[in-house]
Each structure stands twice: as structure tokens, then as C-alpha cells.
Amino acid sequence: MTIVYDDLGDEAASEVPVRKIRFTINGQKKVAEVEPRLLLADLIRRGIGLTGTHRGCDTTNCGACTVLVDGKAIKSCTMLAVQVDGREVTTVEGLASASELHPIQEGFKQEHGLQCGFCTPGMMMAAKALLDHNPDPTEEDVRWALSGNLCRCTGYQNIVKSVLWAAEKLRAEA
Amino acid sequence: MFPSRFRYEAPHSLDEAISMLHDGGDYVKVLAGGQSLVPMMKLRFASPEMLVDINNIPGLAYHRADPDGSLHIGALCRHADLEHSDLLKETQPTMAAAAPLIADPLVRNRGTLVGSVCHADPQGDWASVMMALGASVVAQGPRGRRAIPIAGFVTGPFENVLEPDEIAVEAVVPPAKGARSGGYLKLERRVGDFATVGVAVAVETSGGTVVRAGIALTGVGGSTIGATEAAAALTGKPLTPESIAAAAELAAGAAQPKTDHRGSAEYKRHMVSVFVRRILGATAPGATERAA
Secondary structure, three states: OOOOOOOOOOOHHHHOOOEEEEEEEOOEEEEEEEOOOOEHHHHHHHHOOOOOOOOOOOOOOOOOOEEEEOOEEEEHHHOEHHHHOOOEEEOHHHOOOOOOOOHHHHHHHHOOOOOOOOOHHHHHHHHHHHHHHOOOOOHHHHHHHOOOOOOOOOOHHHHHHHHHHHHHHHHHHO | OOOOOOEEEOOOOHHHHHHHHHHOOOOEEEEOOOOOHHHHHHOOOOOOOEEEEOOOOOOOOOEEEOOOOOEEEEOOOEHHHHHOOHHHHHHOHHHHHHHHHOOOHHHHOOOEHHHHHHHOOOOOHHHHHHHHOOOEEEEEEOOEEEEEEHHHHEEEOOEEOOOOOOEEEEEEEOOOOOEEEEEEEEEOOOOOOOOOEEEEEEEEEEOOEEEEEEEEEEOOOOOOEEOHHHHHOOOOOOOOHHHHHHHHHHHHHHOOOOOEOOEOHHHHHHHHHHHHHHHHHHHOOOOHHHHO
């Protein structure tokens, strides 16, 4: 992985503080050398090339960049890449297997849970974190869990239905 | 957006972290949840030379009640830990009401109560809650530990009294003198927005008499406002519709709201009195109807 840093021409530029980190992303072990100011969203998108994690507002509002770190849903634009050293990251690419969609993805397809699709990866990851610890959520539980994710197509109704669909499918499979 | 360049250290002990703060230079910041600090660094409102990330220090993620009844919240206790805490639901009505209203679920998974109090945003919810409860922040530095009451901890917007080489290691809520009641109400345009108005009320009652009361206001002034006169109007007597009405008026009077895109000053001031009455109305059985 190569990341090119700006040469600011000053003393600091001759000594870019780079740190080596080890982490797991979607089950794969990785080693990376990162500047501490690199954000997790950029490590994922530009460093690893997994562009399913979207950068929306870039100001900790929209939740399009939601990923799981050690199973917890967080905003990857508001965490430093160096902070995932030794941790496990799951992105939307980690949901589907080679041959089939994850029930959450299937739910979004069945219930028309997306229009433009920009917020969808974040919605799915927030939903994943919810369903991992609450397999039988109420509609209110779903709305609560997704309240940090914004959809500007105003499609919440179907997003909630999608997650409830997935919950039912996952329970049936269990 | 990305922050300007900084050095980064992630020590494994408090002593190590404190010596890094001590030796680190002119502008070193402690990184806990990072849900305020990282956005501020991205916007270049803050450009520290060095970050000391305390997330790898064991033993700071707790919240627990001591045998004397005091509640201790460690520097790495996340908002989500408090939101899902049975201990808080059973013993701390004001905190239990506030925890689910902090930011949004994703931010609550990272952000910390102690970090929020240190950040001292006038629109931060926890500082008001802690002020209403008469809590303290415990700071640890090269010269040892000291407890700083919240009322003297936050000195202005984004300002606290921590020395550059001190870390806020925990917040402490003192034991209750009676049965606790109260709550936190927050007016926000949408989930995750800053408070248009927030009101924290904490009351302790013994034998039908209020033995301690605290009221503090979020988002209606240049920093967190302690409505001490309003709280005094409740103390030493039973909760009655009259005492509640008096406290609501005094709290509204203590607010220093400004008209902005979230609402007019008059509206915000009015909402302070509505929230005080609403919380205390729910607290005092039978008082709701007349006080509301």
C-alpha cells in the first residue's frame, strides 16, 4: 500500500511521522504504514481500495462512512487509522459471501430500501451492529439504531422495513 | 478534510501518558473518544502538535458505584455504556435520561462522558448533567491527583482548568442525601444536532423534603449555566406546584440565550421554564397537571 504525503518543504516534511499498524479487515490480516493524521475512512477507501464505505458529510453527521470496529458501529471519518492497530474492521464489502448477498443486503433489495444508494452502506453496517446483538428488534429499535445515519432521498420507511425483513430472515436461518 | 500534521503516541499506562503530556511540547491534546477533537482538528480549529491517545490504557472504561454511594465514571467509559447501564437506570435518573440523548448511536459508541465534560462545549449535555448533580472531575498529573468540582472546572466556552500535564481520569457523582429524582430534557432539531435548549434537574428528597437540588442549562449561554437560585427555591421544602413554578421562572431568568438558526432568544428562554416544570412535574406526583 502506498500513500503519498505532501512535502510541505519545512523541517517537519523531512520527518513524516509514519507508524506501522496491523489490523484485520473483513477477515483479512493487513499491515499498513500510515501517517497518524490519516483517517480510517481514507485508509479503507484509498489505502485498501474498498470504496463501499462512503464519505458523505465528512463532519460526523451523516453516517455514510459507518463501519464496524471490533463489532461496534462507528463513523470512520471520525477515527484515526492508527487507532485500528490490533483491531478488527468490517466494511460493507464484508457482508456478502462470494455467491450470495447477506440477508441485510437482500432485505434492502426486497423492500426497496434504497434510492440513490449513497447512504446504504452506512445504513447496512449500523443495521448489522443492531442485529448482531438484538436479533428481534422492534420497529422503534431499528429507528433508534439508524438515527445516526441520514438518507437524503427521504427513504427511511423502506430502510426500516428492509432491516426488519433481514431480522426475520436471519432468525429463520438461525 | 484531514487534520494538520501531529505526532501520535498511544501509551499503555497513565504514568507514561502523563510524562508524555509533561514533556510533549506546548500543545498536546489527550485523545479519548475523539468525537469532538477529531472533527475540530479536521476543520483546523485545533492543530495540536501531539496527541496522546489513552484508548490503550487499561482500567479506564468503568463506571461503578462505590459502597458510600458515590458514582465513578472512568475516562474511557463511552456514552453507549451509560445508555445501556442498569446501574444508572436504577440509581441516577438524571444521567439515565441524558445518556440516550447524547449525539447519535454511532457517536455514542466512541465518545466519552469525561471527554465531553473536558471539551466544555456550551452545548455539551454532560457538563450540565454533572453540574446539576454536583459532580467533580478527578485530574491526575505529575503532582498527584486532585478533585475539581464541575462548577469550577469549566471556566468558559471550550475552556477548563486542567493543567497541560494533567489528565481527567474520572468524573465522580457524590452520594445522594435522599431519594434521587429528576431528569434531562433536550430540544434538538434532529438526532445528533446540538441542543437548542437542554435542562438538567437533579433532586434529592428525604422525608418529603427536598434536601438537595441542582439545575443546569445547556445551549443557552456562553458556557454551561448553573441555575443556583432556581435550585435554592426548591431546597428545604416539599416539591409543590408553587416551588416548581418559582424554580422554573428563576431558571429561565438565569438563561442567557441568543437568537440564532435554532430559535429565538425568547423561545429558548421559555423552553427552559417549560422543561424545568416538565421534569419536576414528572418528579412530584400530582403536580404535573397544575405545573405543566
